[in-house]
Amino acid sequence: MRVRYLKLNQFRNYPSLELHPGEGVNILYGQNAQGKTNVLEALSLLATTRSLRASRESELIFRGGDVARVMADVVRECQGDVDLEVSVFQTDKKEVKINGSKRGRVVDILGQFNAVFFGSIDLVIVMGEPADRRHYLNIEISQISPRYVYDLGHYKRVLAQRNRLLKELRDRPRPPKELGLDVWNEQLINYGAPIIEKRRFYLERLAPLANQVHRALTDGKENLEIRYLPSVRLPKPAELSTLSTAVVDNSMIRETNRETQYLTEIQDATPASESAPQTRVESPLSDTEAIAAAFREQMAEMGLEEARRGVTLLGPQRDDIGFFIDGAETRLYGSQGQQRTATLALKLAEFQLIQDYVGEPPVMLLDDVMSDLDDNRRAHLLEWVRRRCQTFITCTSLRPFPKEILAEATTFQVANGVVTPDVRRKTRNSRILAEKEANKPETASESVEIAS
């Protein structure tokens, strides 16, 4: 998957911008606050429909503008090429177009273009609050499962309604059933169980990949363990399949090689009332059903506690993810270097997961990693992305890049909202290489470390 052409209109500090990126590594270099990260943010918006940093989406609009627009021509191996467009309005409303036709819902663009972003803001995944980690999970799972977005939307609504009802019961106690609490309970479980299942499914696959990367980044010295810490205690592992097929979405419906998975899901989803009770007892519950049963049981155990407190105490809104390096919780006991490494491992694992899922590598967006990572990890990362996928890297200088990377890369100079491709790149690169050669004392130590 790669972007052949990117166009921005009234986006952040760009009145307009057209970019023809290269197939491999693209380097955007220039002083700070010139708009390098904004290019990555535009690409990330196409993949997730969310802004990376803005608290209100309308902050994406160029000062004095009406609509911020991001358009991209995406080359895809598996699903065919596609033109994507996201517009952000002053009202914070967004609009998406796929191949020029407007879609009713913004989320319809999810899954059309996949990208993995890595930058210092991602440190909150390991370092921040549980809400930051849930936000991360929601964004990532949304990229591969439209069903998740659908369930999450309903779940949030049910949760708000149920909390309101619980508050009412707290302030004016009455028989809960009269107010229909039993039905809101069932709805919370209906939409909550698939969310829990998808999170479990996702993290179960992500964790071993992340550990592999983390070990590689630390020369096999450290082990990273990522643990899903759900609010609803999950059923015993024996009751859950390890190769769950619970993720359903359009790409599965389209792709014949995944048809069997999709059919399994259909069978699993058959409500109990529709199937013969005898076969029901013998066949194991599907994962989502088992989780729903656990959710129901634990909610019942709580009795009237929720009504006493006036708030929902159980469910995905209270989930967390734990990061442990050699058994110690990274957030509390990890060094800054370890925290960065764990975040990078997580992101590269995510990359692999999306690649396995979509069938082709996503686009990698690396924000200012050249200064944030130590030489060793930086070299590992560059080697990792090299020839694997289309990559966009922002940095203040081309200096830290090894020759092999620079020789292949497409470079753009970014200054004050203007992005200038280095047209005679080869010449320019050789000039930089020559500069590096001349500047022995600084580069010598670097190249030793990169080589090691």
Next chain:
Amino acid sequence: MKHYPKPLGKLVGELERLPGVGPKSAQRMAFHLMRLPYEEAKRFADAILEVKDQIKLCKECSNFTDQEVCEVCRDTKRDRTIMCIVAETHDLIAMEKTNEYRGLYHVLQGLISPMDNITPEMLKIREIFPRVANGVTEVILAFNPTTEGQTTALFLASRLKPLGVRVSQIAHGLPAGGNLDYADQATLISALQWRREI
């Protein structure tokens, strides 16, 4: 002048309270109404009062009517064993326009939504049970596919099924003549959920 003359300010204020009307459009409407010929303005004011004076809920189905019992409930050619439950009168009208359904209706006058202070006892739900005891054997639930619509459907199903009535819900999914390719994902997901055996 900092404020409108009192009567005009009052009208703007009343209009602002209408659903979906902001201060700007309230102002525009108020000026429009103010400039109407007296007769037209009176017709408008009378229409509002007539609705208040004459429209009430049908004693049987809680539909809006200007009689004791609404037109549908009075129709003797209707199948009285089947009842379609809808949230609002405009849903009833939409169903009627199809000319496909010949049973009775019941209008809840809203959907369950604690956030809007609407709990089951605020809706016309109590009124369903005597009707079910009185010969209705099948109930069709026809609500919007929103969280509140679905929850209201679940609520009614859980309360009605134990009485031995057949309860079904209208399908939500692809529009007739709609193309699979162009359906949004939520519609497809919903269509999958509401699939049926053929």
